[in-house]
Amino acid sequence: MIHTVIADDEVLARQKLRQLLRNEPEIDVVGEGATASETIDLVRATKPQLLFLDIQMPGMDGFDIATELCSSNLTPKPHIIFTTAHDQYALRAFEIHAMDYLLKPFTQERLSSAVDRARKEILLSSQQPAGNGAPGQSGSHYTTRIVFKSRGRIVFLPVSDIRWISAEENYVRICTQNETHLLRETMARLEEKLDPDMFLRVHRSSIVNLQHVKEVRTEADGEYAVVLVNGEKLTMSRGYRSRINGWLTHS
Amino acid sequence: MLHPVVFVGAFTLLGLLFALQEWVSLHSWNSHITITFRLLIAAWCVHYFLLGTICWVLWRLFGHHVQKATLFHMATRILPLSLAVSVFEEMIWVAIFPGRPIGLPHMSYWQRLAFHLDSDIVDSLVIFWAVFFLLRGIGYYQLYRETVLAAVQLETQFANAQLRALRMQLNPHFLFNTMNSISSLMQTDIAAADKMLEQLSSLLRITLERGDVQLIPLSDEMEFIEMYLAMQDRRFTGRVRQEVSVEPDLYDALVPAMILQPVIENAYTHGLSKLEKDGLIAIDVRRNNETLAISVINSGLGLHPQNSNGAGRHGVGLTNVKDRLHLHYGNSQAFTIEELANGKVRVVLSLPLQFSERPTRQLTGYGV
Numbered sequence: 001m002i003h004t005v006i007a008d009d010e011v012l013a014r015q016k017l018r019q020l021l022r023n024e025p026e027i028d029v030v031g032e033g034a035t036a037s038e039t040i041d042l043v044r045a046t047k048p049q050l051l052f053l054d055i056q057m058p059g060m061d062g063f064d065i066a067t068e069l070c071s072s073n074l075t076p077k078p079h080i081i082f083t084t085a086h087d088q089y090a091l092r093a094f095e096i097h098a099m100d101y102l103l104k105p106f107t108q109e110r111l112s113s114a115v116d117r118a119r120k121e122i123l124l125s126s127q128q129p130a131g132n133g134a135p136g137q138s139g140s141h142y143t144t145r146i147v148f149k150s151r152g153r154i155v156f157l158p159v160s161d162i163r164w165i166s167a168e169e170n171y172v173r174i175c176t177q178n179e180t181h182l183l184r185e186t187m188a189r190l191e192e193k194l195d196p197d198m199f200l201r202v203h204r205s206s207i208v209n210l211q212h213v214k215e216v217r218t219e220a221d222g223e224y225a226v227v228l229v230n231g232e233k234l235t236m237s238r239g240y241r242s243r244i245n246g247w248l249t250h251s
Numbered sequence: 252m253l254h255p256v257v258f259v260g261a262f263t264l265l266g267l268l269f270a271l272q273e274w275v276s277l278h279s280w281n282s283h284i285t286i287t288f289r290l291l292i293a294a295w296c297v298h299y300f301l302l303g304t305i306c307w308v309l310w311r312l313f314g315h316h317v318q319k320a321t322l323f324h325m326a327t328r329i330l331p332l333s334l335a336v337s338v339f340e341e342m343i344w345v346a347i348f349p350g351r352p353i354g355l356p357h358m359s360y361w362q363r364l365a366f367h368l369d370s371d372i373v374d375s376l377v378i379f380w381a382v383f384f385l386l387r388g389i390g391y392y393q394l395y396r397e398t399v400l401a402a403v404q405l406e407t408q409f410a411n412a413q414l415r416a417l418r419m420q421l422n423p424h425f426l427f428n429t430m431n432s433i434s435s436l437m438q439t440d441i442a443a444a445d446k447m448l449e450q451l452s453s454l455l456r457i458t459l460e461r462g463d464v465q466l467i468p469l470s471d472e473m474e475f476i477e478m479y480l481a482m483q484d485r486r487f488t489g490r491v492r493q494e495v496s497v498e499p500d501l502y503d504a505l506v507p508a509m510i511l512q513p514v515i516e517n518a519y520t521h522g523l524s525k526l527e528k529d530g531l532i533a534i535d536v537r538r539n540n541e542t543l544a545i546s547v548i549n550s551g552l553g554l555h556p557q558n559s560n561g562a563g564r565h566g567v568g569l570t571n572v573k574d575r576l577h578l579h580y581g582n583s584q585a586f587t588i589e590e591l592a593n594g595k596v597r598v599v600l601s602l603p604l605q606f607s608e609r610p611t612r613q614l615t616g617y618g619v
Contacts, residue, residue: 087456094616103456107449108442143617151478152453168499171470182470182502184613193617 001028002122003046007039007065008032008054008083013104017052017083020108024115036060040068043078049122050099050115051078055089063089066096076125079118090154094147101147101154110153117158142195146174150181157181159194163212164234167205177230200244202226202236216244255307262303263296265378270295294348301340302375306382309336317383318390329383337375341368410578414465425516426455432486443485450482461508465579468607469536469543470502476511476534483519491523491530498537505605506543507575513568514547514598522551522596531595538604545600553594569598576602 004027008014014032021027030046033039036059043051051069055062066080082093085104093101099121100114145158157176166173167187174181191201201207212228216236219225224236226244236244270292277291309332310317320329345364358366429451436444457475461467473495480493515532523530533548569588576584585601 087460091614091616094618097619103452105445105449105452107445109446110449140619144619145617147614147616147618149614151474152457169502171499171502182474183615184470185615 002026002050002119003028003030003048004050004052005030005039005042005046005048005078006032006052007034007042007057007062008052009034009057010054013054013083016105017111020111021115023108024112026119027115036065039065043069044072044074047074047076048078049076050118051080053080053082055082055084055086063092063096066098070096079121081114081118087149087154090147090149094156098156100156103152103154140195143193146193148181148183150179150183155181159198160209160211162199162209163228163230163232164209165190165199165207200240200247202234202240202244204237206234208234210247216241258307259300259303262299262306262378266295266297266299267292269299294344297347298340298344298371299378301343302336302378305336305340306379310382310386314386317386318394320387333376333379333383336379337372338368340375341371411465414575414578425512426451429482447482447485450478450485454478454482458509465507466505466605466607467508468502469497469504469506472506472508472511473497473502473536475509476515479512479515480532483515487519487523487530490526490528491519491532494531494533496533496535501536501538501543503606504543505607506545506602507579510572510575510600511545511547513572514600517568518547518549518551518596518598522549522594525552526550539601541604542601543604545602546597547599548591548595548597550593550595553590554588554596572600576600 004021006014006017006021006029008017011034014034018029018032021029027050030048031042033042034057036057039051039053039057053062053065057065060068062082062084070077079099080093080096081100081102082089082098083102083104083106087103090101099118102110102114143159145156147154147156149155157174161176163175163177165175165187168182170184170186172183172185172187172190174183187201187205187207191199191207194207198210199207200210208226208228212230214227214229217225217227217233224238224241226234226236228234273295274288274291316324342364345360345367349363429447433444433447433451436447454475457471457478461471477495480495484491484493511534515534518532523532529550531548531550533546535546535548537544573586576586580602583603585599587597587599587601589597591597
């Protein structure tokens with residue numbers, strides 16, 4: 001079970017979160033804090049792995065609490081999911097390695113995706129006994145997740161969730177399993193952020209996540225196409241073919 | 252405003268011209284008098300330089316009176332002042348050039364002053380008053396310019412206020428409809444109500460974040476529209492097929508914020524809601540030369556002739572869209588609504604293609 005603490009100064013907000021968390025497997029709410037000091041004491045006493053943290057609370061704000069908990073010699077440090085009505089702190093939350101950033105009101109579905117990610121992360125850190133539990137300690141300089149705003153929501157997207165990326169003039173479209181997001185970004189900049197062992201440019205205007213590639217097929221007209229596990233097909237230009245051949249023979 | 256160098260320079264130039272005139276006159280009629288051209292120029296230039304400098308200093312000190320002076324003030328204050336200035340200037344000048352007047356026997360200072368005042372006082376007075384009225388004229392012109400500018404600003408402010416008011420009318424209309432849907436869903440499907448509330452919050456968040464900005468990139472407007480379509484899709488559960496197509500190079504084109512939502516809402520209320528199945532809404536944004544054309548086609552029952560009672564035919568929503576387009580683009584925009592075959596209705600918004608000078612910085616971050 002994952003020990004979880006909820007911190008929010010509003011009782012109805014805590015109540016909603018508690019109810020939604022009942023539907024999440026492996027989550028065990030061990031306490032609730034209504035103020036900053038209460039939350040810090042509670043976390044020290046119960047040593048939870050997961051902390052749902054409101055940002056605006058009486059006394060200190062959510063970031064102060066996070067800093068306080070990080071600076072103390074507490075182990076394991078809880079993974080933090082911020083829950084707030086304000087979207088302007090998202091980048092700050094991302095930078096202090098928060099797991100996710102839920103904008104109130106959120107749905108069960110949105111909460112589930114956050115909890116799933118936390119569950120994976122907690123499992124991973126428990127398998128690495130040397131790790132102190134804080135995420136983001138890998139040595140690679142490639143980005144492992146991206147933060148952006150899409151359709152009025154804050155998305156902390158792990159790059160492993162990306163299936164493919166396509167260029168649309170000054171924008172890129174990032175496709176995941178269920179959604180697509182339009183970002184004002186260039187392909188070149190994005191390509192340079194992504195781990196080349198994981199992502200491959202197959203066309204001037206597309207990048208594909210190799211984990212989702214099923215096969216490379218020659219089409220009737222002599223063109224090549226990359227077929228994804230879910231059946232989606234991306235055209236591939238000749239110039240990029242040698243790259244994927246290299247990858248295919250590697251694996 | 253007038254630069255002192257220009258002001259005094261113009262005076263000195265005037266002096267130079269007088270010097271030239273006297274030189275020509277001496278050569279033609281009084282050739283027995285010998286005077287160097289250089290001394291002549293110096294005398295006249297200094298004369299007018301002094302006059303110019305005094306006028307400039309007076310203007311700097313009492314410039315605000317130039318505008319306000321009534322006829323009475325002119326007679327009682329400025330006329331004596333003009334006399335005093337002329338005499339004062341002449342006194343300095345006579346002191347500087349003891350060699351003048353030329354070709355006459357030696358005279359005392361006061362005699363020379365009297366001699367020169369006799370010949371110059373009218374010139375000096377004329378120049379003084381000419382400057383006075385010139386400055387008064389410039390003052391009036393500036394006042395006129397300021398009035399015109401203020402009127403233009405007022406007009407812009409008024410148009411902006413109107414635009415704000417029009418935008419405000421769009422939100423509550425749609426807000427209350429959605430709240431009603433949520434209220435209805437709460438009785439039957441809690442999860443769906445929850446989902447809709449989240450979507451509504453996202454929409455409101457985007458709207459509030461934009462604040463008073465009137466023109467936004469098409470990508471932002473389309474993001475909003477996609478969210479709105481998702482909400483409508485939930486209400487119409489599979490009865491309506493949605494198609495959206497946007498030319499990617501138009502994402503940065505500027506459009507009035509929330510210009511499309513009323514058009515789409517109208518398509519749903521007056522067209523799609525009347526169909527039991529197989530509804531279609533197609534939004535297409537493309538470029539026609541220098542025009543951005545946004546077309547919305549919806550299936551339905553066409554434009555009902557029995558419903559057409561003038562302006563209220565399409566409700567307040569479309570009227571607002573028209574008014575806003577007009578306020579933003581004047582006559583370089585077009586709004587058309589027409590019936591196609593099979594009860595389909597097409598609305599087309601054509602606006603001048605504009606791109607924002609600097610792309611909006613969206614929140615994006617990379618990290619581990």
